[in-house]
Amino acid sequence: MLTRRTLLTLTAASPILAAGVFRAGDVKAATPKGVIVQAKQIDDLVSGFDPAEAYDITNLEVVPNLYRGLISPDPADNTKVVGDLAESWTVSKDGTTFTFKLKKDAKFPSGKAVTAEDAAFSFQRAIKLNKQPAFILSQFGYTKDNVDALISAQDSETLVMKLPAPVAPSFLLFCLTAPIGGVVEKATALAHEVNGDFGNGWLKLHSAGAGGYQMVEWVASDHVTLDANPHSGKPDQPRRIFIRHVPDPSAQLLMLQKGDADIARNLTPDLLKKAYAEKDFKVVSSGQAVSVYLAMNQAVPELQKLPVQQAIKWALDYDGIATNITPNMYSVAQGFLPPGLPGGLTDRLYKKDVAKAKKLLAEAGFPDGFEVTLDVPSSAPYADIGQAVQADLAQIGIKVTLVSGEMRQVMTKTRKRGHQLALLAWGTDYFDPYSNSQAFCENPDDGEDGKLKLLAWRNHFVDKELNDMSLAASKELDNDKRMAMYREMQLKFAERAPFAMMLQKIASAVMGKGVSGFVIGPQTGFTQYADIRKA
Amino acid sequence: MTRHPTVQMLIRLGTTVSSLAITMFGLVLVTFFIGRVIPIDPVLTILGDHARPELVERLRMELGLDKPLPVQFWIYLKNLLQGDLGRSVMTTNRVVDDIRLYFPATVELGTVAMIFATVAGIPLGVLSAVRRNSALDQAVRVFSLVGHSIPIPVLGLGSLLVFYAWLGWAPGTGRVGVGYVGLTPSVTGFLTVDALIAGDTEVFWDAAAHLMLPAGVLAYFSMAYISRMTRAFMIDALAGEYVITARAKGLSPARVIWRHAFGNIAVRLVTVLALTYAGLLEGAVVTEMIFSWPGIGQYLTVSLLNADMNAVIGATLLVGFVYMLLNLFADAAYRILDPRV
Numbered sequence: 001m002l003t004r005r006t007l008l009t010l011t012a013a014s015p016i017l018a019a020g021v022f023r024a025g026d027v028k029a030a031t032p033k034g035v036i037v038q039a040k041q042i043d044d045l046v047s048g049f050d051p052a053e054a055y056d057i058t059n060l061e062v063v064p065n066l067y068r069g070l071i072s073p074d075p076a077d078n079t080k081v082v083g084d085l086a087e088s089w090t091v092s093k094d095g096t097t098f099t100f101k102l103k104k105d106a107k108f109p110s111g112k113a114v115t116a117e118d119a120a121f122s123f124q125r126a127i128k129l130n131k132q133p134a135f136i137l138s139q140f141g142y143t144k145d146n147v148d149a150l151i152s153a154q155d156s157e158t159l160v161m162k163l164p165a166p167v168a169p170s171f172l173l174f175c176l177t178a179p180i181g182g183v184v185e186k187a188t189a190l191a192h193e194v195n196g197d198f199g200n201g202w203l204k205l206h207s208a209g210a211g212g213y214q215m216v217e218w219v220a221s222d223h224v225t226l227d228a229n230p231h232s233g234k235p236d237q238p239r240r241i242f243i244r245h246v247p248d249p250s251a252q253l254l255m256l257q258k259g260d261a262d263i264a265r266n267l268t269p270d271l272l273k274k275a276y277a278e279k280d281f282k283v284v285s286s287g288q289a290v291s292v293y294l295a296m297n298q299a300v301p302e303l304q305k306l307p308v309q310q311a312i313k314w315a316l317d318y319d320g321i322a323t324n325i326t327p328n329m330y331s332v333a334q335g336f337l338p339p340g341l342p343g344g345l346t347d348r349l350y351k352k353d354v355a356k357a358k359k360l361l362a363e364a365g366f367p368d369g370f371e372v373t374l375d376v377p378s379s380a381p382y383a384d385i386g387q388a389v390q391a392d393l394a395q396i397g398i399k400v401t402l403v404s405g406e407m408r409q410v411m412t413k414t415r416k417r418g419h420q421l422a423l424l425a426w427g428t429d430y431f432d433p434y435s436n437s438q439a440f441c442e443n444p445d446d447g448e449d450g451k452l453k454l455l456a457w458r459n460h461f462v463d464k465e466l467n468d469m470s471l472a473a474s475k476e477l478d479n480d481k482r483m484a485m486y487r488e489m490q491l492k493f494a495e496r497a498p499f500a501m502m503l504q505k506i507a508s509a510v511m512g513k514g515v516s517g518f519v520i521g522p523q524t525g526f527t528q529y530a531d532i533r534k535a
Numbered sequence: 536m537t538r539h540p541t542v543q544m545l546i547r548l549g550t551t552v553s554s555l556a557i558t559m560f561g562l563v564l565v566t567f568f569i570g571r572v573i574p575i576d577p578v579l580t581i582l583g584d585h586a587r588p589e590l591v592e593r594l595r596m597e598l599g600l601d602k603p604l605p606v607q608f609w610i611y612l613k614n615l616l617q618g619d620l621g622r623s624v625m626t627t628n629r630v631v632d633d634i635r636l637y638f639p640a641t642v643e644l645g646t647v648a649m650i651f652a653t654v655a656g657i658p659l660g661v662l663s664a665v666r667r668n669s670a671l672d673q674a675v676r677v678f679s680l681v682g683h684s685i686p687i688p689v690l691g692l693g694s695l696l697v698f699y700a701w702l703g704w705a706p707g708t709g710r711v712g713v714g715y716v717g718l719t720p721s722v723t724g725f726l727t728v729d730a731l732i733a734g735d736t737e738v739f740w741d742a743a744a745h746l747m748l749p750a751g752v753l754a755y756f757s758m759a760y761i762s763r764m765t766r767a768f769m770i771d772a773l774a775g776e777y778v779i780t781a782r783a784k785g786l787s788p789a790r791v792i793w794r795h796a797f798g799n800i801a802v803r804l805v806t807v808l809a810l811t812y813a814g815l816l817e818g819a820v821v822t823e824m825i826f827s828w829p830g831i832g833q834y835l836t837v838s839l840l841n842a843d844m845n846a847v848i849g850a851t852l853l854v855g856f857v858y859m860l861l862n863l864f865a866d867a868a869y870r871i872l873d874p875r876v
Contacts, residue, residue, distance in 0.1 A: 032714045043837045046580065048627050055583050132582045132590065204627045217717055219636065220626040221837050222829035223709075225717065242713050247824040247833075250692055251708050254700050260707045405574070408842055411584050412576040429585055439585075453588045 030259045034239040036515070036532050039252040040265035042245045043221045048204025051122070051182035053131040057427070060179055061524040062224060065241070067182025067209030070100050070119060070159070071173050073431055078522055079342040079483070081173045085114055085183060085210070086159075089173075095166035095477050100159040107231035108185040109207075109214045116153035121186040123151045123161075125198040133180045136430050140172060141165055170479045174342065174432035177525060184208050212237055212530030221245050226529070237530035256281070256512045262534060263518055264510045269327045272508055280513040285328070286520040287340045289428040290505035291436075292330060292382075294374075294389060296498035298460035300420045302370045306496055311360035313500045315396045316389060317352040322503060325384045333504035335490040336440040340504075340522030343433035343486035349494045357396045369397025374421040375414065377407040385502075386423050414458050425505070426455065431523045433486045434474045440499060441466040441489065461498050555859055562855040563615065563848070567608050570844040580841045581624045611848075620852075621845030625838060630849035633834065638853065639724025640710060641823075641830035644753065645815030647746050651754030652761055653808060659758070660765025664773060665792060675762060682759030690752050691825035698748055705748045708827035712741050749826040753819055757811050764807045768800035775799070801872045809865040813858045 031037040072084040086100040106114040127147040141164035150162045188208035189199030207215040213226035224243040255261035296303040335345025376386030390400040428435040443456035476482040514535030620630035663675040698705040730739035820832035838846035
């Protein structure tokens, strides 16, 4: 019979019994040989890994490890490109015909060589599928009706891309470095085609690329498993990459310390400090093509006045925010092209100057300030940055009411132009300056049915000169001249656009003991898992 | 007029089923409309913030979001009645398949936690009541209060720090070690059970060890509640005249406590246990996040943040259904435990 004594004994013994079960599990504190385990927040993975569809940050990092493009960014100089699958290329004098010669040694996991036919098919399917990133190619004038005629394989090694109108060569080449430029094995994709989807449904969860890895399994909010492409030509690469979803940064660091993870990807500033202090760990970081900005909707009469916009820009304590709120996470960047991106602006154009800001506000007719709302995402670090902006603007008399919401809620509101001030981030779509110059400067039709509802439209910002400069720069054939145009554009933008460009995101990763070769660049495509090594 | 027992049973069954149906319909209605009126554009999840207007409009039409809300609801309801919860835009899977994938992880964790909590909580509560105001009672009360007061993130991270990082007794996060992922074919979805079916004891022990820490954290939290409620019920019961009578009859203390007093609190305790279990099966979001446990709580939260409404409604319906099922179970248990009901 169960007596009190037995019960007491059992209860007292329960921690010992539990400990026994813990030990029975053969607790291992090292990742398997040849396997790289990354602890990362991967709940942003949405819609799978088809290069014609992937667009979220983690998707965009994984896809370039599954697929190779014709061109890739030059790791030594971000403003240049180098051939990946392409051995060489030529551009016709009028800038409308690009001819690529493919390397002969690139192979898909099936063992078959990558051909120009595969490349042509990949671009054609991306245009015909018309998923979210399709505009990166369709902006050159490709449509489902003309793409077959304009992009074709001359032979197995020669791909010809004709353009309906000339563009800056660097513009097209940089666009081809985006994941949508990844070459898919035609035979594999078509073998899994359902209802004319070019294998899109299958490629969401599988892969058919010549990258270093092939997709094994993705369980949303749990893990991604990639296995080495046996024909990648890199025999020393890790045989498996395992990305485990670890939402809590502290748990990521614990896993790294215990040897259960080789790389931790989302440590917070305080945890990064600890990681820096560990002699066996290596921290790598890089500025990203992601900008945090304060937008001023021109539908608000007070914000239409240029001195008011400038007053706000002079009132913000950029350095204070970067140092105190976002150390190691965001740095000050004041151009619409952050450093690291071709044309990136490193100049410091604004710093906190309360007297100057007050004077500008008085000139605008608001010596006592005014009231305005600021929509700000409730997540870190936006909520804290929002409060800092509120405090800074209070110093010049502008009374800011914070309207906090979930990130997508704030985005939804700004897409409907329902905000006054809004604090948000913008990540470039592809590694060319036009991605951001178009978003921030172009607004050819400010009406409700505008064709380009990007950031300028969302804030009723219409500036014909900047709009036309942005278009002209996208067609400039001389690259040096083109970059000079972006610099001039950014200086004008800083002076008169209703956007205070504040910060650039910094991504950091910590490699555990014996791990090397993990690289972070300004674009996710820089991170090639095949280069990671583990002692 | 007394009805025939079969008729009585049929009426009772009919009432139960119709009450279930009405509650589920209400849940669908409320969740659907909340999902549609929240100020987040579901198209954003699929296309992102940079999507071109024509693509946004095309998808809006494809998803039927351009139709009036009642029409959207009617379409959803029709599909639901055919067992189609729609497709998750986040995972690209059918929501039904996602539930099959994530819910067993929560059930496995919640059940182990519930067993721990019940085995520890009830005896502690009973002892505490029997030795009311003794040092033991005070210790149990403090222990319970601490369990119920410490925020789960602190408890979770603290336990990881002590048992995983310092003592090295427990494995880290996740359902199973990296080397064992994907080795066991999924039959039931419960990793420990599947490992046993496959005859892979190594995976079983690894999965069991991974369960201990998160289940322990949840169990501690739930045990605190169970032991406090048990104590309160028992104090009430021990003061009853029937207990005094039993003692006066010279029955052994154990018989008085377990048969007479505890037997009379069983009905109330069943409600506490059922609701606690329902709470655990709802998915302990924070625990799942700290321990990287791919359960329904985490699935629901991530879906909600991504405005993945098919997934949100599907998971919410599941949680509602589990609550109702456990309430029904409690009702049935009353009838067995108390003939007067």
